[in-house]
Amino acid sequence: MNCELSLRLQTCLDALHPLQSIADIGTDHAYLPCAGLLRGQLKRAIAADVGGGPLEAAKATISKYNLDDLIETRLGSGLSVIKPGEVEGVVIAGMGGKLITSILEADIPLAKSFNRLILQPNLDANVLRTFLMKNQFEIVDEKIVLDEKKIYEIIVVQPSQTPVVYNELDLEFGPVLRRQSSCKVFEERWQKEYDKNNQIINQLPAHHPRIDALNHRQSLLKEVLKK
Template identity: 35%
Template sequence: MLDMIKLSKRLQSIADLVTPGSRIADIGSDHALLPVYLVQSGRCPSAIAGELNKGPWQAAVRGVAEAGLANVIDVRHGDGMSVLNAGDADTVTIAGMGGSLMSMILEAGWQGGKLQQVKELVLQPNVGEDLVRRWLVERRFALQNEIIMEEDGRIYEVLHAIKAANADSHNEALYDSSFLPLKLTESAGRKLLYAMGPLLLREPSACLVRKWQLELAKLERICGQMLQSDTSEAREKEAAFRQEMNLIGEVLACLPTVKPSSS
């Protein structure tokens, strides 16, 4: 067997959230680095690596064989959760794609009965984290942990959720925005927590502040572009963006332990 592979900071954060002893299925596994590490390290007894694109799938097959793990890591070629059968895995990981696509893959897996016996999800959407959080609530997964990190100039969030009998009550309390010293309606508060992360906001970090400072700068640029148009639609969109920006700014200003740095 080859030496233990070294993961990126992003993939290591995902690996660290996987419950030891779980049978893992990594969907969109690329070169199967995560499954190889999880089995090599002894954290998981077996793994499935699912990959749609032929080049990465072939690389995954080779990498698993070179690691001497072909007997315990099954590299499968297919789209999303079509590579799984019910009962194949305890934990599903999905990383490195947009939240919209990730939510569609999860929902297709749910509808196809592929997630019935899955106890745990570890998810790393590149964008659209709010869509993934909404899906978890709708399908009664209880969010346990959220990690935010920066690597190579990009900021990533990792979400860890489990299937729980008390998921509804857990999520109801989790997405109650009353801990923020802001006057928000229930729907506005919930939307805010879906976007910014209910656990991230409860234990704010400098990385969280930086992410949303960058988001404010992006929204400011969009508003500037809209000033080039005289249409009423552009004015309405700009007003909506300004309202969103004001709310984000208020949230950043009231976070309990971290204040936004001056830009």
């Protein structure tokens, strides 16, 4: 039996390799853990969600694929449903970067107990990266994908023994992503913002209070787009 995954969730699942036991926080329909088990990429999973409705949907998917013995469901907020040492890694996907940050911030020692964390913020990735740097989580890989006309960033993280230092470009555009040579999706995404900002700048009076911030943003975008 097969469980189709979006490119976004498939990329999160692939980023877990070679971990075999994981928790999917905010699992909703539990598509990622089900696909991981069915494809043999995972051996055991915890599917957790703060919402009763999403957790019922998760249970229905798990039963549909006869995975009840291999995927446990848990109702509760963030990492509070996980005990240290229960799983090797976690996925927190499909939420805002600020919400993912607050989930990690609520129990930093537990977050640091995982071998790897796969984080997929729908927005505010810079807020999440700043939190990761300040709390000594290293970004070991990043992916950017175009899925159903939307662009998503996937951040792969490991706790670090040594301080983690990122500059403004790293935090805004991703320390791994911005150094990748010729990634079309990455370029398209930031070129779009650059063009939009140019239009705004051209329409604003020269001394408008937003001009300085917009010009600074344009200089960062220029650098990352190597203009």
